Amino acid sequence: MAQLGMTFPTLECSPCILRLKMVAVEQESNIDSAPPGTHPKSSNLAVDMVVLVTGLVPRSDASQVAQTFHVTHDKDGFFLEAHPKLRPFSINTEDIFLAGTCHGPKDIPDSIAHANAAAAEALALLGRGRVTIEPIVAEISPCLCTGCKICLGLCPYSTLTFDAEKDVVEVNSALGRGCGTCVATCPSDPGTASHFTEQQIFAQIEALLVQQEQPLRLPLPAVVSIRRGVAL
């Protein structure tokens, strides 16, 4: 067992301090009832070692880091992974990996395993020599862009850059993730979100509504359609 005076963690004691086992205190027969006059919650418990563990909180500058690298974080401030089971070490941005307690409270072996996984994933990316990007990214037509720069501040991945010489915004398609916020914001519609273009979505709306309209289509008389807002 672990001895006092040793520097923790040690290999000998790591199973006992790092694999904590929750003890149901109410059912522990070793607990004596508190003597009169003492704190009502105090009790005597025969144990080999007591390890005090304080709650883990993220670093004070974690939110600043999250903002710089565009990492999402949970309500406690820990960085969120892309998928809790399939991609626990990467975030939604392909080129940034999480390792250790920035992701949430972890013990030392878990942190090391997490870091190993992140390093392996980074090496795999480097070893491949090329990066496959998502096909769904926004495109901006330079002919139609007016250079109003509204989209610049909205992009969560810093994909958009303003070309002052041409007075248009350009998309770095390697960084784009296809959320389409810039396309929805654009007042002059030069942007298209690949595979989710305005024409495609309009065609879906038309197809859905015309399909249901067919059985109802009775021979209508010359009804004046009340369309107050045709000029969209």
Add this chain to the structure above:
Amino acid sequence: MVKHKVRGIRIAFEPRIIGFLRNWCAYSAADLPGAKRMHHAPNVDIIRVMCSCRIDPTFLLKAFRDGADGVLIAGCHPPTDCHYQNGNIKAMRRYPLLLRTLEQFGIETEGVRLEWISASESGKFAQVIKEMTETIRQLGPLSWNGGREGASNA
């Protein structure tokens, strides 16, 4: 039940709702009631978008012009659930402006709903669809339903 007349014939009104569901959460939530064999109103037709912030006001106007009676926009729970960091917050900020635009077009805003539905909340999805269908059934068909013929002539 509200009935409306088409060429003198009273027919029962079934609302048609277009649902813009976000790919990563609400779209999966829409799949689940089927797997769980839950019943929900069949009045919603689903269009998948990558993020709730992709939804342009013109999508809604187009849907209403083509004969939809209601539109549902569903995204993931703010503030942190968004797959694209904060798309749901952008959608949330645009929503009041969208409602104001629709009001100016003479569309009752009761027919539009913005809901936060995560991938596991199939019950909530079914509930929202049910409530919306009931609300719109009470409201009746949209009065400026010009139909597709009018739209193609415009």
